[in-house]
Amino acid sequence: MTDQKSRGDKYPERVDIRRPAAFFDRDGVLNVDHGYAHRPEQLEWIDGALEAVRLLNETGYYVFVVTNQSGIARGYYDEDAVKSFHAHMQKSLAAHRAHVDAFYYCPHHPEGTIKSLAVHCRCRKPGPGMLEQAAREWAIDLSTSFLIGDKDEDMAAAAAFNIRGIKFNFRVDSLTDLVRREIATRSNRQDWRHS
Numbered sequence: 001m002t003d004q005k006s007r008g009d010k011y012p013e014r015v016d017i018r019r020p021a022a023f024f025d026r027d028g029v030l031n032v033d034h035g036y037a038h039r040p041e042q043l044e045w046i047d048g049a050l051e052a053v054r055l056l057n058e059t060g061y062y063v064f065v066v067t068n069q070s071g072i073a074r075g076y077y078d079e080d081a082v083k084s085f086h087a088h089m090q091k092s093l094a095a096h097r098a099h100v101d102a103f104y105y106c107p108h109h110p111e112g113t114i115k116s117l118a119v120h121c122r123c124r125k126p127g128p129g130m131l132e133q134a135a136r137e138w139a140i141d142l143s144t145s146f147l148i149g150d151k152d153e154d155m156a157a158a159a160a161f162n163i164r165g166i167k168f169n170f171r172v173d174s175l176t177d178l179v180r181r182e183i184a185t186r187s188n189r190q191d192w193r194h195s
Ligand SMILES: [Mg+2]
Pocket: 025, 026, 027, 028, 029, 033, 149, 150, 151
């Protein structure tokens, strides 16, 4: 599920204009993982996250958030709360001249208390469903795309979707450096390809 679509820079019919995508897990990567964060006042950005997103925006990457939100299936909060939280993130990003192109979230969990959401789904990471949805909705160059996450489930979703997975630990890694390195690697690869 996604709570944001159809920006002006979407080219569904122009598959020749593919752009690389940076997929971000949310909790523990962009914002501090307080455990089921869903109220705006619980948004605490990880150091360098805003700058990392802005760098990617400026370099022409799509930026997507792919987040498991089993708190919805567990009845801790509803989808509107998640959408508001993402709107709040977007507003905060805008103040730093940055944006996320789309937020994808999985509301399911097999042991959820909300019956309709207590299912095994393909979108819950390690499943690749959210990445697949993004690839259907946006003209993405998968060969140069990557996913940054803090858990094995994130790496497994990237592997299942056949893109690069980068494990991030906010205690030791700088998100900005990591993204800078990734952007440089891609341009080196392109220089090499075209020379
Ligand atoms: Mg996480």
